[in-house]
Amino acid sequence: MYRYDQYDQAIVDARVEEFRDQTARRIAGELTEDQFKPLRLKNGLYLQLHAYMLRVAIPYGTLDSRQMRMLAEIARKYDRGYGHFTTRQNIQYNWIKLEQAPDILADLATVEMHAIQTSGESVRNISADQYAGATADEIADPRPWAELLRQVTTFMPEFSYLPRKFKFAITAADSDRAAIRWHDCGLRLVRNEAGEDGFEVYAGGGMGRTPMIAPLIRSFLPADQLFGYVQAILRVWNRHARRDNIHKQRMKILVHELGAEEFTRQVEEEFAGFEARDVDPPRAEYDRIAAYFAPPPFETGLPDEIDRSDPDFALWLDRQVAPHKAPGYAIANISLKPVGGIPGDISAEQMEVVADLAERYSFDELRATHAQNLVLPHVRKADLYAVWQALDAAGLADVNLDLVSDIIACPGLDYCSLANARSIPLAQKISTRFADIDRQRDLGELKIKISGCINACGHHHAGHIGILGVDRKGTENYQLLLGGSGAEDVSAAKITGPGFDEDGVVDAIEKTLDAYVRLRDPGERFLDTYRRIGVEPFKEAIYG
Amino acid sequence: MKLLLGNDLKTGAVVWWTGRDWSLHVEDAMDVGEHGETIARAEEAACRVAGAAVIDAEPGEAGPRPAHIKDRIRALGPTVRPDLTLKPADPSVGSWVI
Numbered sequence: 001m002y003r004y005d006q007y008d009q010a011i012v013d014a015r016v017e018e019f020r021d022q023t024a025r026r027i028a029g030e031l032t033e034d035q036f037k038p039l040r041l042k043n044g045l046y047l048q049l050h051a052y053m054l055r056v057a058i059p060y061g062t063l064d065s066r067q068m069r070m071l072a073e074i075a076r077k078y079d080r081g082y083g084h085f086t087t088r089q090n091i092q093y094n095w096i097k098l099e100q101a102p103d104i105l106a107d108l109a110t111v112e113m114h115a116i117q118t119s120g121e122s123v124r125n126i127s128a129d130q131y132a133g134a135t136a137d138e139i140a141d142p143r144p145w146a147e148l149l150r151q152v153t154t155f156m157p158e159f160s161y162l163p164r165k166f167k168f169a170i171t172a173a174d175s176d177r178a179a180i181r182w183h184d185c186g187l188r189l190v191r192n193e194a195g196e197d198g199f200e201v202y203a204g205g206g207m208g209r210t211p212m213i214a215p216l217i218r219s220f221l222p223a224d225q226l227f228g229y230v231q232a233i234l235r236v237w238n239r240h241a242r243r244d245n246i247h248k249q250r251m252k253i254l255v256h257e258l259g260a261e262e263f264t265r266q267v268e269e270e271f272a273g274f275e276a277r278d279v280d281p282p283r284a285e286y287d288r289i290a291a292y293f294a295p296p297p298f299e300t301g302l303p304d305e306i307d308r309s310d311p312d313f314a315l316w317l318d319r320q321v322a323p324h325k326a327p328g329y330a331i332a333n334i335s336l337k338p339v340g341g342i343p344g345d346i347s348a349e350q351m352e353v354v355a356d357l358a359e360r361y362s363f364d365e366l367r368a369t370h371a372q373n374l375v376l377p378h379v380r381k382a383d384l385y386a387v388w389q390a391l392d393a394a395g396l397a398d399v400n401l402d403l404v405s406d407i408i409a410c411p412g413l414d415y416c417s418l419a420n421a422r423s424i425p426l427a428q429k430i431s432t433r434f435a436d437i438d439r440q441r442d443l444g445e446l447k448i449k450i451s452g453c454i455n456a457c458g459h460h461h462a463g464h465i466g467i468l469g470v471d472r473k474g475t476e477n478y479q480l481l482l483g484g485s486g487a488e489d490v491s492a493a494k495i496t497g498p499g500f501d502e503d504g505v506v507d508a509i510e511k512t513l514d515a516y517v518r519l520r521d522p523g524e525r526f527l528d529t530y531r532r533i534g535v536e537p538f539k540e541a542i543y544g
Numbered sequence: 545m546k547l548l549l550g551n552d553l554k555t556g557a558v559v560w561w562t563g564r565d566w567s568l569h570v571e572d573a574m575d576v577g578e579h580g581e582t583i584a585r586a587e588e589a590a591c592r593v594a595g596a597a598v599i600d601a602e603p604g605e606a607g608p609r610p611a612h613i614k615d616r617i618r619a620l621g622p623t624v625r626p627d628l629t630l631k632p633a634d635p636s637v638g639s640w641v642i
């Protein structure tokens with residue numbers, strides 16, 4: 001894992017003191033809310049429905065036990081004993097006091113964490129494949145590149161006042177677990193025939209009001225030219241963005257309006273200038289960073305056999321555990337989606353359990369996923385039973401990865417000031433309706449994603465089944481969408497028809513899934529059936 | 545009727561204008577009539593609240609009930625964590641919000 005050097009630490013510490021001063025001046029009345037708001041947002045501090053909300057960055061979703069314990073301590077000391085993992089692999093606290101926010105940031109800085117650029121018109125937390133460095137299906141760990149990008153895009157003056165927010169996602173695997181084409185810039189690390197590493201570059205994706213899937217604009221960018229190319233992308237957008245119209249400021253609109261070809265031409269033209277000036281960091285800097293991500297000292301000669309005699313453990317094993325690149329090891333997924341629970345929420349005590357497990361069984365590493373779950377990336381197969389027992393005792397052993405109850409839901413109207421409708425109660429009702437694990441397994445891979453407003457933090461456009469909360473004359477209403485995907489088979493979900501109230505949309509999902517069970521061919525996931533037969537049979541089932 | 549609400553500047557807690565001061569409880573809120581904006585600007589300038597806003601509400605026996613669900617959720621707390629609301633022991637609060 002990356003560790004701060006003296007410069008990183010000095011920058012973060014200085015930022016804490018700067019914010020302490022800004023907060024004191026706000027409380028003393030020397031700054032108005034209009035003056036203070038952009039300053040607090042640059043430090044991840046929002047004002048939500050019930051209190052201030054602090055969003056803490058977890059770069060590329062990677063953290064260690066020391067950091068997780070600090071997140072638990074913050075939950076207990078400054079909040080109400082829990083946190084909420086988000087779809088950008090960050091964590092949010094919902095009950096923060098302004099007067100304590102600088103102390104929280106100071107505590108975070110002691111474990112090399114911060115909330116910088118988790119809000120505002122900046123390059124946001126860079127998200128990544130949660131299996132990076134562990135999975136067998138990647139060509140290399142992409143996180144050194146993510147860290148390099150994080151460093152060069154943090155506080156860079158040219159990127160400090162962007163037209164809007166800008167989101168990167170990075171992977172090095174064939175399976176896209178990071179939804180890269182739904183990002184302003186998606187990067188896939190690939191290797192060419194000469195054995196050189198480079199990136200497929202996708203640009204102009206995004207959700208929100210206008211969903212766009214990013215087109216490929218470069219099929220092989222030599223990896224050590226990444227920063228120059230990214231800078232060219234940001235500069236073209238910065239130059240042409242519609243700063244006059246909030247709905248048209250995101251880069252996806254520019255790429256769409258210029259067309260991918262013309263946008264690419266301009267980026268390449270700009271890039272030629274950067275290339276000539278050789279702006280990329282020297283290879284030694286990449287090597288310095290990459291050294292932090294060297295694989296942990298995996299033992300060799302470990303057995304691959306696992307004792308499956310406990311049937312509950314065997315169920316968990318089959319659902320929550322993924323193959324690891326090292327023989328004798330496995331990737332263990334921790335569900336934060338208990339039936340009837342709040343997706344992504346975790347108590348301080350549970351955080352500590354997970355931190356202990358990471359320290360003891362996973363080379364002190366943890367991952368947060370964009371699907372609001374956690375991962376122990378490097379567990380010896382022989383230790384899986386002990387891990388499962390500890391998770392089970394902590395209420396963290398649900399068996400639903402990628403099933404109907406593994407629902408992504410944004411905070412919605414229960415917490416978020418921009419919301420039109422509540423998301424969480426809907427997720428709770430759906431997971432309760434489909435609680436039966438045999439039914440869930442029969443329904444197979446199914447990604448339900450719920451957003452409480454058009455901003456789409458709950459990724460409804462990328463849901464096999466997406467739900468969007470709208471405000472219909474002061475009452476909550478829900479639109480149902482079908483057919484989206486955030487994976488390598490990316491697609492945007494389409495609205496089925498008129499919306500529903502809360503119970504109505506749960507019924508509509510049940511009708512949709514009953515139709516799927518009737519109409520599927522052997523081995524087909526819901527998404528496969530939908531793509532084969534189209535929306536009409538489902539509309540008929542829902543509205544007919 | 546019109547109510548004035550805001551977030552306490554230091555704690556962020558949702559507070560309601562009572563006519564003299566701010567209260568955590570919507571039951572204490574008074575009808576601000578046409579004066580809401582003026583009070584809001586003065587209270588914001590005095591750094592007591594942030595995000596002050598005038599909202600519609602209906603009078604009721606138990607006190608005012610905000611017209612919009614968002615403001616009722618603000619008055620009570622998150623519907624999904626009844627233990628964290630202002631009335632954790634009251635089983636009827638759900639129907640008050642919805």
Ligand code: SF4
Nearest residue numbers: 410416419452453457
């Ligand atoms: S999608 Fe809307 S309601 Fe949900 S968290 Fe984002 S802004 Fe808030």
